[in-house]
Amino acid sequence: MSRVFRFVPYVTQQDPGSEPEYSAECVAGDEEACGAQSGTWDGPETVDDWMREHMKETGHRHFRRSFVDFAELVPAARELPAGLEPAKAERVRA
Known part of the structure; x- marks a missing residue:
């Protein structure tokens, strides 16, 4: 699995x-x-x-x-290059 x-x-x-x-x-x-x-x-x-x-x-x-105050966690708004997994986004350099 x-x-x-x-x-x-x-x-x-x-x-x-x-x-x-x-x-x-x-x-x-x-x-x-x-x-x-x-x-x-x-x-x-x-x-x-x-x-x-x-x-x-x-x-x-x-x-x-x-x-x-009251807080909430929300997904950060950012776009990833097509086909790139979110876990690998930090390795991408512009």
Whole structure:
């Protein structure tokens, strides 16, 4: 029994079916971090507004911001010369 394995290069891209998420946590404090959290939002502006409001109320100015997105691996778009196996494409010089 023989098998043929073909190398297909993949690239990482942001999943177009989902939106990134933004959040912040207050890390200000002398002995312990405040720990107040902004919640999760769909844009950085809302998180920035929350940090400014928290600073006005508490005087805290140090935050840990987070950005989370969803990724997917998709085949890299490239064309191979006719009749060339994908596994041998890396050896071809233009």
